[in-house]
Amino acid sequence: MPLRSRLAIAVAVGAFAAAAATTPAVASDDWDPRGDGGHHHHDKPRLYKGVVTAGTLALRSAPTRGSQIIRYVHKGDIVKIFCKTGGQTIDGNPLWYLLPDGTWAWGAARYIDNIGPAPRWC
Template sequence: TGPAAALDGTDHHPPVYKGRVTAKSGLLVRDAPNRGGRVVRSEPYGKVVTIFCKTKGSQVGRTALWYQLTDGTWAWGSAHYIATLGKTPRWC
């Protein structure tokens, strides 16, 4: 529980997940969880990003997982280029 708990005992604030960009040339963040999605921005190598959830999308490297990032815009980054810090993100 705690200060974020609602009166009914449920916590309506989803957990916060973090990850670090591992792509040396930066991470291309897209408007859909696939390589065909429009690039909306890029995140530099080493930046810690906030992850909302994960879903399956197009294959990148050895994974088809994509993370929905909440930094600035709700957009998608391939899990292949994001090392999770702490807990693995929940499914969308």
């Protein structure tokens, strides 16, 4: 694996660890579209949304196909997206989304279409 990919994964894992340390294991279902609790001093939302396009999509412990499967989502499911990072390229798309729905897990962006703005980088 190239150094750049390993570095991106290491940065994402660090962001994930920091988020996990301050976030409950089960994320809230509340979605604040601006991410500021109603105080409109931020331009970017805290969480983004996406819709699953694969029949069944395995969500994983790291942004690679070989990592542990955490859970599955299905075509048409709406998911929350915390951030994006580079990972293993899937059908020409190297991006992966960190999803906080229920458990923190990575989903290949190739199979999740954004609803609204593109997620921020991890």
